[in-house]
Amino acid sequence: MLYKNILLIDDDSDDADVFIEAINSLDKNVTCLAETNSIKALEFLKSTKILPDLIFLDYNMPVLNGNEFIEKMRAVQKLKPIPVILYSSYSENAAAQLSIIHEMERFISKPNTFTELTALLKNILEEL
Numbered sequence: 139m140l141y142k143n144i145l146l147i148d149d150d151s152d153d154a155d156v157f158i159e160a161i162n163s164l165d166k167n168v169t170c171l172a173e174t175n176s177i178k179a180l181e182f183l184k185s186t187k188i189l190p191d192l193i194f195l196d197y198n199m200p201v202l203n204g205n206e207f208i209e210k211m212r213a214v215q216k217l218k219p220i221p222v223i224l225y226s227s228y229s230e231n232a233a234a235q236l237s238i239i240h241e242m243e244r245f246i247s248k249p250n251t252f253t254e255l256t257a258l259l260k261n262i263l264e265e266l
Contacts, residue, residue, distance in 0.1 A: 141263055144170040145190035147179040147207070148225070149199045153248070157194070160256045164263065176202040180210055183217055190220060192263075197226035223262065 144161060148154045154172035161170040171190070173179035176199045183189065197204035204224050211217045224245045246262070249255040 141191040142168055143188065143191045144168060144194065145179070145183075145192075146170060146172040146194045146225075147174075147176055147199070148172065148194070148196035149174050149176070150196070153196075156252060156255065157259075160252060160259050163256055164260055168263075176200075176207050180207065183211065183220075184214055189216070193220055193222045194225045195222050197224050 146154055146157050148157065151172075151174050154174060158170045158172055161168055173182060180202070195204050195207060199207070202210065204226070208222060211220075211222070221244075225248060226245070227248050246258060249258055
């Protein structure tokens with residue numbers, strides 16, 4: 139797998155636990171951290187010396203939604219190159235209609251089952 143250091147930003151701690159479990163089932167050498175607060179996640183990114191290789195970002199979050207988070211993140215020079223995948227319960231069509239998808243980011247809908255999540259993550263982590 140190309141990415142060894144992943145950050146998930148999702149205000150639903152149960153979803154975050156399942157996501158981390160799915161990542162761990164694919165590759166034990168991949169580190170996946172989760173942050174449930176978008177403000178804390180942004181502060182973490184600004185202050186950490188080891189940046190994630192990839193960020194999965196829930197769109198629907200309190201305080202800063204996905205668009206707001208990306209706008210603030212992209213304003214910080216050292217964070218600009220980190221790829222972001224918006225990860226939401228919206229369908230891709232709904233996301234496009236809401237202008238959630240940006241040129242620099244990719245969008246995926248949250249799968250309904252663990253098996254679907256694992257397959258989706260495997261494809262993403264191997265293709266990027």
